[in-house]
Amino acid sequence: MTTAQANQAAFERLTKAEPVLVDIRPAIEVVPGMxxxxxxxxxxxxxxxxxxxxxxxxxxxxxxxxxLAGTREEAIAKLDEGEITVNSCHEHDCIGSVAGIYTxxxxxxxxxxxxxxxxxxxxxxxxxxxxxxxxxxxxxxxxENLRHIAEVISPVLADAVRLxxxxxxxxxxxxxxxxxxxxxxxxxxxxxxxxxxxxxxxxEVARHKLDDVNATLAFIRESDxxxxxxxxxxxxxxxxxxxxxxxxxxxxxxxISCRDFAIRVSGxxxxxxxxxxxxLQGRFFEGFSEHDxxxxxxxxxxxxxxxxxxxxxxxxxxLQAYQGGSAEAMVANNLAMYRITVGExxxxxxxxxxxxxxxxxxxxxxxxxxxxxxxxDGGLAGKGGGQIGAGVLMAPIECFKAAAAAHATLGPxxxxxx
Amino acid sequence: MTTAQANQAAFERLTKAEPVLVDIRPAIEVVPGMxxxxxxxxxxxxxxxxxxxxxxxxxxxxxxxxxLAGTREEAIAKLDEGEITVNSCHEHDCIGSVAGIYTxxxxxxxxxxxxxxxxxxxxxxxxxxxxxxxxxxxxxxxxENLRHIAEVISPVLADAVRLxxxxxxxxxxxxxxxxxxxxxxxxxxxxxxxxxxxxxxxxEVARHKLDDVNATLAFIRESDxxxxxxxxxxxxxxxxxxxxxxxxxxxxxxxISCRDFAIRVSGxxxxxxxxxxxxLQGRFFEGFSEHDxxxxxxxxxxxxxxxxxxxxxxxxxxLQAYQGGSAEAMVANNLAMYRITVGExxxxxxxxxxxxxxxxxxxxxxxxxxxxxxxxDGGLAGKGGGQIGAGVLMAPIECFKAAAAAHATLGPxxxxxx
Numbered sequence: 001m002t003t004a005q006a007n008q009a010a011f012e013r014l015t016k017a018e019p020v021l022v023d024i025r026p027a028i029e030v031v032p033g034m035x036x037x038x039x040x041x042x043x044x045x046x047x048x049x050x051x052x053x054x055x056x057x058x059x060x061x062x063x064x065x066x067x068l069a070g071t072r073e074e075a076i077a078k079l080d081e082g083e084i085t086v087n088s089c090h091e092h093d094c095i096g097s098v099a100g101i102y103t104x105x106x107x108x109x110x111x112x113x114x115x116x117x118x119x120x121x122x123x124x125x126x127x128x129x130x131x132x133x134x135x136x137x138x139x140x141x142x143x144e145n146l147r148h149i150a151e152v153i154s155p156v157l158a159d160a161v162r163l164x165x166x167x168x169x170x171x172x173x174x175x176x177x178x179x180x181x182x183x184x185x186x187x188x189x190x191x192x193x194x195x196x197x198x199x200x201x202x203x204e205v206a207r208h209k210l211d212d213v214n215a216t217l218a219f220i221r222e223s224d225x226x227x228x229x230x231x232x233x234x235x236x237x238x239x240x241x242x243x244x245x246x247x248x249x250x251x252x253x254x255x256i257s258c259r260d261f262a263i264r265v266s267g268x269x270x271x272x273x274x275x276x277x278x279x280l281q282g283r284f285f286e287g288f289s290e291h292d293x294x295x296x297x298x299x300x301x302x303x304x305x306x307x308x309x310x311x312x313x314x315x316x317x318x319l320q321a322y323q324g325g326s327a328e329a330m331v332a333n334n335l336a337m338y339r340i341t342v343g344e345x346x347x348x349x350x351x352x353x354x355x356x357x358x359x360x361x362x363x364x365x366x367x368x369x370x371x372x373x374x375x376x377d378g379g380l381a382g383k384g385g386g387q388i389g390a391g392v393l394m395a396p397i398e399c400f401k402a403a404a405a406a407h408a409t410l411g412p413x414x415x416x417x418x
Numbered sequence: 419m420t421t422a423q424a425n426q427a428a429f430e431r432l433t434k435a436e437p438v439l440v441d442i443r444p445a446i447e448v449v450p451g452m453x454x455x456x457x458x459x460x461x462x463x464x465x466x467x468x469x470x471x472x473x474x475x476x477x478x479x480x481x482x483x484x485x486l487a488g489t490r491e492e493a494i495a496k497l498d499e500g501e502i503t504v505n506s507c508h509e510h511d512c513i514g515s516v517a518g519i520y521t522x523x524x525x526x527x528x529x530x531x532x533x534x535x536x537x538x539x540x541x542x543x544x545x546x547x548x549x550x551x552x553x554x555x556x557x558x559x560x561x562e563n564l565r566h567i568a569e570v571i572s573p574v575l576a577d578a579v580r581l582x583x584x585x586x587x588x589x590x591x592x593x594x595x596x597x598x599x600x601x602x603x604x605x606x607x608x609x610x611x612x613x614x615x616x617x618x619x620x621x622e623v624a625r626h627k628l629d630d631v632n633a634t635l636a637f638i639r640e641s642d643x644x645x646x647x648x649x650x651x652x653x654x655x656x657x658x659x660x661x662x663x664x665x666x667x668x669x670x671x672x673x674i675s676c677r678d679f680a681i682r683v684s685g686x687x688x689x690x691x692x693x694x695x696x697x698l699q700g701r702f703f704e705g706f707s708e709h710d711x712x713x714x715x716x717x718x719x720x721x722x723x724x725x726x727x728x729x730x731x732x733x734x735x736x737l738q739a740y741q742g743g744s745a746e747a748m749v750a751n752n753l754a755m756y757r758i759t760v761g762e763x764x765x766x767x768x769x770x771x772x773x774x775x776x777x778x779x780x781x782x783x784x785x786x787x788x789x790x791x792x793x794x795d796g797g798l799a800g801k802g803g804g805q806i807g808a809g810v811l812m813a814p815i816e817c818f819k820a821a822a823a824a825h826a827t828l829g830p831x832x833x834x835x836x
Contacts, residue, residue, distance in 0.1 A: 178598055178606075178736040179597045179598040179606060179607050179736070180596055180597040180598050180607075180769070188596075188597060189597050189598075189607065189610075192607075192610050192611065192614055193610065195614060195617070196610055196613060196614065196639070199613075199617060199620075199635060200632060200635050200636075202617075202621070203620070203621060203624045203628070203631060203632070203635070206621045206624065206625075207624075207625075207628075210621070210625075213621060214618060214621070217617055217618050217621070218618075221614070317769035317770045318596040318597070318769040320769065320772060320773065321769075321773065326772060327769070327770045327771070327772060351598070351735035351736040351738065351739075351745070352735045352745045352770075353745070354738060354744060354745060355738065355739065
């Protein structure tokens with residue numbers, strides 16, 4: 001297979017995926033290899049000793065939240081001793097938002113690509129508070145909010161999802177793109193469409209759980225980013241489905257840890273290619289600036305790898321209010337992404353571009369050739385924890401150069417006519 | 419008061435209105451002057467003998483639907499004799515979509531501008547069928563659908579609305595503008611936001627009316643235009659609130675009948691100024707063309723008079739799929755409307771324009787001066803009844819010239835510094 005053929009195969013997997021929300025369960029019940037003493041976090045696999053700052057705080061917070069330790073000191077000691085283990089989300093088919101902390105009792109969305117039976121998992125958006133465990137913040141309030149999600153919100157939604165027999169997500173994503181979302185930093189329409197889709201089932205659930213249903217509706221009403229975790233699980237399942245195609249130079253994973261940025265490539269196995277943290281143009285909440293940004297992880301930019309987020313920025317002009325920029329810049333950003341991708345998505349379409357399909361299938365060879373790096377719509381974490389703004393991130397060229405170099409070492413039969 | 423001052427006063431009324439959905443009731447209970455033997459229709463007041471074509475068919479269909487006659491011939495005879503009366507929607511604070519047929523038993527939304535206590539009424543969207551009474555079509559199916567709306571859908575929504583104690587519509591409209599709606603020909607987001615807003619109350623209603631609630635949810639799910647009737651009632655209440663300001667040259671009503679197009683102006687009393695039917699650029703359903711268009715009424719373009727519809731076209735690029743055109747043309751159309759309006763809406767904002775307020779307060783003097791006529795996003799009715807497409811309509815300059823001429827005859831104290 002030539003590189004072009006391999007990339008076409010990866011493109012097909014990326015665009016033909018049929019993500020379906022099949023259930024919501026505690027991570028321990030469904031995430032492969034999950035244990036009661038494990039915390040999952042964003043980024044490529046690393047040793048516990050390599051984590052620092054907000055991401056390390058997030059891991060410690062996860063251990064405390066799960067009751068694996070009674071104090072911060074005890075948690076650190078148990079992590080040092082390996083009694084509490086830290087793994088990457090990626091190794092367990094999970095996808096992390098910012099620090100991406102998963103523990104055993106946390107409910108996860110289970111999304112399956114019906115084309116390939118690939119499954120991926122994502123935990124819940126914590127709500128509109130600036131202080132959230134996935135932004136490295138931990139307190140009694142964070143803990144209680146996570147318990148509320150696990151004990152009240154997720155059981156109601158799980159009951160409703162089971163009554164649907166599986167909820168197809170692609171139609172909701174397609175529609176949300178026509179309603180001002182790009183499904184990474186803006187999920188307003190997706191959230192409302194998801195709620196509406198479940199509503200007849202929620203009415204049924206309300207017959208025996210009225211108070212919990214009211215709490216759930218109140219929670220989702222305040223959470224315009226609720227659907228993000230579903231687009232993330234969709235992105236992870238879809239990207240995983242496109243991984244492992246011999247000779248392909250298409251990106252099937254992008255991740256951030258406290259240390260760096262890394263990508264993996266469909267035809268280049270399990271290796272992660274590293275680069276420095278992204279540069280960014282941000283819009284900051286009152287009182288914060290670029291100097292307050294702290295990198296503490298993130299994998300939600302898998303959405304960009306499947307043709308959403310910054311790759312559909314021109315579908316979401318409302319994002320200006322959240323992450324700054326102008327409509328003109330958003331159009332230019334979005335158009336640039338067509339130059340580094342394999343093709344146009346047959347189903348994810350951008351109204352402003354006359355319903356042109358979004359650019360999809362990031363080709364590391366095209367990134368290196370053009371010098372245009374993938375753009376990412378992202379939330380920004382601050383020193384000491386919490387969200388402090390949002391912005392457009394530029395992925396580092398270094399990891400694409402490293403991946404392209406590795407790709408060049410593949411045999412000539414796999415690189416001809418690339 | 420100078421014209422400029424009068425127009426500023428009209429602008430304030432148009433932009434500061436606080437439309438609230440206060441109830442849903444049968445027209446006979448709440449529409450001022452409504453009787454059991456009355457049919458209301460779109461357009462300026464006319465005699466029964468002046469109606470023809472689809473609009474006349476719609477009036478006859480309304481009489482049959484209401485049980486005022488058993489056959490078409492009987493209905494015509496009773497209309498000829500005045501036993502069944504025909505009035506304009508406008509005379510009863512109602513607003514007609516296309517032919518705009520209202521009869522006594524039809525449920526209407528009651529929208530009140532909390533700033534001025536002005537009330538307006540709009541009946542229900544009939545659902546996605548191409549054949550609807552308001553498009554001049556009448557059959558057993560149309561009849562049964564209207565009964566279903568009156569007996570099942572509207573009581574559920576009325577119960578839910580009453581439980582809210584009054585549902586403010588402005589926040590929903592503001593938000594829908596950021597989600598791809600312009601609230602005339604695209605109401606997808608408005609409909610979903612409205613439904614979500616009512617969810618917690620619908621859950622309560624479901625405890626004693628589960629089947630009806632499920633039917634209601636199914637109906638709204640298929641009706642992306644459901645919210646149109648709420649934006650129309652909002653537009654009518656808002657435009658009425660801005661009517662009657664001495665010296666103002668701002669348009670407070672635009673209407674179409676089978677005969678012509680007409681406007682009224684805030685400072686020019688009850689007079690309607692007439693012109694020919696609009697010219698249009700349409701997109702037609704399969705098998706239809708411009709030659710099949712029949713004018714059978716319409717008043718939904720009151721939405722344009724309050725800064726929505728074509729005056730917010732650049733908020734709704736998805737409209738291309740419905741009414742044709744290109745994103746570029748939509749931007750140009752929308753920008754042109756700033757040249758004929760008093761100001762920019764402080765609350766209705768267009769993301770693509772960097773959240774610039776939509777143009778609002780159509781000034782007949784500016785229309786005549788620039789030669790730029792108001793554009794209208796509208797559905798298109800076909801000969802023989804039913805919807806056959808949608809498009810952008812250009813209002814006729816003649817009615818604006820006539821209104822400007824009438825305005826010029828006002829005393830000098832009211833026209834200075836216009």
